[in-house]
Amino acid sequence: MSQTYLSLTVELPEEQSEAAQDLLHEAGAMGLEVRDREAPPMPGVRGPNPGEAILIAYFEEADTAEAARAQLAESLPDARLLLEEKPQQDWSNEWKALIKSVQVGRLWVGPPWEADAAPKDKVRLVIEPKMAFGTGDHPTTSLCLAAIDAYMGSHPGASVLDVGTGTGVLAIAARKLGASRVVGTDNDPTSVELAHENAAVNGTPELELSGKELTQVEGTFELVVANILANTLIALAPLIAPKVKDRLVLAGVLAPQKAEVEAAYRAHGLIPEAGAAQGEWVRLDFHR
Ligand SMILES: C[S@@+](CC[C@H](N)C(=O)[O-])C[C@H]1O[C@@H](n2cnc3c(N)ncnc32)[C@H](O)[C@@H]1O
Secondary structure, three states: OOOEEEEEEEEEEHHHHHHHHHHHHHOOOOEEEEEOOOOOOOOOOOOOOOOEEEEEEEEOOHHHHHHHHHHHHHHOOOOEEEEEEEEOOOHHHHHHHHOOOEEEOOEEEEOHHHHHHOOOOOEEEEOOOOOOOOOOOOHHHHHHHHHHHHHHHHOOOOOEEEEOOOOOHHHHHHHHOOOOOEEEEOOOHHHHHHHHHHHHHOOOOOOEEEOOOHHHOOOOEEEEEEEOOHHHHHHHHHHHHHHEEEEEEEEEEEHHHHHHHHHHHHOOOOEEEEEEEEOOEEEEEEEO
């Protein structure tokens, strides 16, 4: 295997994205990442400018990558192109060093290969890092875990709704800390599948995890948590707010976005409380 690979980053008007994707596939891209309005990047990853998309194509051979770059430059002159050589990494092992276990309140969350080292007095959640967000070590997840720990401590047996469940980490944590009914939803089918796997591994197969729209979820919940991006939280406010019986916890919000998200939920009758922050990320807490 070659010691390097090539990555071609393409930034272009969103309406040209599909044509560029076809072109990149035909030109021999081995893989393609798309960041646009439909597939916004995860928190912490650079997103496209408004009205634009970012495509990142991966190539094994420099000649193929250079030919693709030239072809794109000719066919789509508005596209901004950056071709870079990157060192090939042994992802099978190196990424493991990047996954850290975390302890939040009564909880320990970490990957299987660290589980034996988890302190015995902690409630242990094992999440194998795969294609869903939520291994516990992202600040937005930790902020939510802390809120769940505190709420379940003072409201044993509360019902919990986790919107944008990802790996299911928050839903599983709530159940392990004594929640009664726990529902998790996600609009990404892979996340729902992995959340089911994680629930089974962690001994909580009774969680109601699905890709249901919130309008399809029955009832209200004492605690609702949603760790999604700010623009999605604002769009979902009319659907999330009616589900809250007592407490709402929102994360995935950067400090400058806080006021706008807060206003969207105030408008639906929720009353802000002091939240929390970790680095650039804030958590917004509300009550009915
Ligand atoms: C930042 S991750 C949070 C995962 C996990 N709850 C955590 O705290 O680590 C956001 C999740 O929300 C999901 N999501 C994004 N938009 C959504 C929507 N409109 N409805 C439901 N889920 C959504 C994504 O697929 C992703 O799994």
